[in-house]
Amino acid sequence: MKKEVMIVTGAGQISMAIARRIGFGKKIILGDKKVENANAIAKIMNEAGFDVVPVEMDLSSRESILNMITEAQKYGEIKYLVNGAGVSPSQAPIEAILNVDLYGTAVLLEEMGKVIAEGGCGVTISSQSGWRMPQLTAEEDRLLATTPTEELLSLEILKPENIRDTLHAYQMAKRCNEKRVMAECVKWGARGARLNDIAPGIIVTPLAIDEFNGPRGDFYKNMFAKCPAGRPGTADEVATVAELLMSDKGAFITGSTFLIDGGATSSYYYGPLQPGT
Ligand SMILES: NC(=O)c1ccc[n+]([C@@H]2O[C@H](COP(=O)([O-])OP(=O)(O)OC[C@H]3O[C@@H](n4cnc5c(N)ncnc54)[C@H](O)[C@@H]3O)[C@@H](O)[C@H]2O)c1
Numbered sequence: 001m002k003k004e005v006m007i008v009t010g011a012g013q014i015s016m017a018i019a020r021r022i023g024f025g026k027k028i029i030l031g032d033k034k035v036e037n038a039n040a041i042a043k044i045m046n047e048a049g050f051d052v053v054p055v056e057m058d059l060s061s062r063e064s065i066l067n068m069i070t071e072a073q074k075y076g077e078i079k080y081l082v083n084g085a086g087v088s089p090s091q092a093p094i095e096a097i098l099n100v101d102l103y104g105t106a107v108l109l110e111e112m113g114k115v116i117a118e119g120g121c122g123v124t125i126s127s128q129s130g131w132r133m134p135q136l137t138a139e140e141d142r143l144l145a146t147t148p149t150e151e152l153l154s155l156e157i158l159k160p161e162n163i164r165d166t167l168h169a170y171q172m173a174k175r176c177n178e179k180r181v182m183a184e185c186v187k188w189g190a191r192g193a194r195l196n197d198i199a200p201g202i203i204v205t206p207l208a209i210d211e212f213n214g215p216r217g218d219f220y221k222n223m224f225a226k227c228p229a230g231r232p233g234t235a236d237e238v239a240t241v242a243e244l245l246m247s248d249k250g251a252f253i254t255g256s257t258f259l260i261d262g263g264a265t266s267s268y269y270y271g272p273l274q275p276g277t
Pocket of ligand 1: 009010011012013014015031032033034037057058059060084085086087088100125126127128129199200201202203204205206207208
């Protein structure tokens, strides 16, 4: 029997947790810039009964994204997308964060929106970090949502002189992810498909561990200590949200971002995490 095809980007903990939750019985094309990461996750999953094909893919390159899509289409129409590839503020310079997390995600959602199968759905991973940044203007939001992908990084608000540091770049990228999902879900909807976004708080993964050991380590440790949940989350908890969004029970949900952060954002605005308290 022909299997449904699912693209998963980023061979990290969050992607793997989602792929394990919803990917059994599907053909999973797993793309990562570090092909050794894709190979390692594919090995773990294939030895647990999954069907994963690892491929090298750089999210910051349209050509590389298109190659991954072409590879996946060899197995049939693509029905599912999980985008969990990304770099964090302590892992990469401003330019790389904007190229991968902002531009790359926008291109992936655009290209997948041209080929996604009817009844299909996708989920991308933004971040709670974007929710801590003050609101942008309505016009800035509209520009992030709708500017053609190749012009995105030329926007005034994304010019190097207007980006303070890697955290600001990351927050702009994650805000852009949310806005792109809103704009793209309209196009996905025309094909009978859905697209949503999950904004996790601190989730224990290699990326978060790099943050704990980076320049903002104490800030992050304080964040989970003082959030209502009092702990960081797990990739499996993120997968629970993805499972809802990607199942028939989520059929009326599209264009939405789901915050899963143990209440850290609430505490940041109205509780003990408020800046200056
Ligand atoms: N872990 C957290 O606390 C947390 C919180 C909020 C948001 N996120 C987001 O979740 C997503 C997944 O993060 P994770 O914690 O599972 O990280 P992870 O480090 O476990 O996995 C990320 C993977 O992305 C890959 N990658 C990096 N750049 C790439 C590129 N240009 N092309 C293709 N692959 C690339 C890495 O090689 C790595 O395998 C990221 O977008 C991250 O910003 C994570």
